[in-house]
Amino acid sequence: MELTKIEPLARGKWLSLHRIHYRRVPGGKERSWEIATRNPEPKCAGGKFADPDVVIIIPFHTGHGRLVLIREFRPILAGDHYGFPAGLVDAGETVEAAVARELREETGLVLTRILRRSPPIYSSAGMTDESSALVYVECEGEPADAEPHDGEMIEVLFVSPDEAGALCADPNLKFDAKAWLVAAHFAATGQV
Numbered sequence: 001m002e003l004t005k006i007e008p009l010a011r012g013k014w015l016s017l018h019r020i021h022y023r024r025v026p027g028g029k030e031r032s033w034e035i036a037t038r039n040p041e042p043k044c045a046g047g048k049f050a051d052p053d054v055v056i057i058i059p060f061h062t063g064h065g066r067l068v069l070i071r072e073f074r075p076i077l078a079g080d081h082y083g084f085p086a087g088l089v090d091a092g093e094t095v096e097a098a099v100a101r102e103l104r105e106e107t108g109l110v111l112t113r114i115l116r117r118s119p120p121i122y123s124s125a126g127m128t129d130e131s132s133a134l135v136y137v138e139c140e141g142e143p144a145d146a147e148p149h150d151g152e153m154i155e156v157l158f159v160s161p162d163e164a165g166a167l168c169a170d171p172n173l174k175f176d177a178k179a180w181l182v183a184a185h186f187a188a189t190g191q192v
Contacts, residue, residue: 004030006045018042036128038088043129052120052133055098056086058182059109059139060192066158067186068139069167069179070106073153082157082167082183083176086132099135107156109139115192123177134178136192159183161190 005021015036023030035042038053059068074081087102089095100111115138120131143156159167165187167173168180175183186192 001025002028003044006041009034014038016040020044036130038128038130047129049120049131052089052095052131054086054088054130054132055095055102056084056132056134056178057099057103058084058134058136058192059103059107060115060137061109061140061158062112062138063140064158066160067164067183067192068107068109069157069159069164069183071155071157074174077174079174081174081176083179084182095133095135099137103137103139106154107139108141108143109156110141111137112140113138159186161187 001022002025003020003022007019007021009017009019011017015038018035018037018041019032020035020042021030021032035044037043039047041047043049060066061068068085069082070085071080071082073079085103085106087098087106089098093101095117096114099114103109103111115136117136118132118134120133122129122131124130164183168175168184168187182192
């Protein structure tokens with residue numbers, strides 16, 4: 001593929017929209033695609049694909065022996081959304097530091113151990129170049145110590161396998177795709 005032009009369309013506080021013009025080589029017809037990105041320019045213009053933009057934290061609370069989910073109001077969905085604590089990796093911050101910070105801010109829980117981490121993965125490559133790292137962790141503590149950002153409305157849920165299964169089976173709930181997959185696996189196996 002050969003990029004022929006990147007055209008900025010709009011910039012907001014958190015996202016920018018671009019039109020990418022490209023052609024398949026050799027001799028391919030020129031085409032275009034629109035992309036939302038968190039970066040000043042799309043990563044395909046020479047950005048870093050190696051580092052994730054976001055951490056998605058899959059916490060298991062060792063004291064309660066439960067999977068931790070959050071229910072958070074999401075304006076785009078006009079209601080509550082079930083998912084995992086997540087957030088942007090700040091400039092110069094390691095994935096591990098972002099995980100500890102976001103887990104504490106959104107849930108009040110304390111990271112005790114990182115179990116495993118994915119490489120950067122893409123959840124909607126037809127729309128955005130945003131990448132995430134899924135980070136499975138063990139944690140402890142209580143949600144009373146949470147410090148969500150202004151405007152975040154988050155409820156922390158400790159769920160057993162049976163409770164996870166009931167949530168996943170409810171067609172009226174709005175779930176993050178990754179959280180639904182992990183919760184359904186937890187419901188079926190008791191394992192994260």
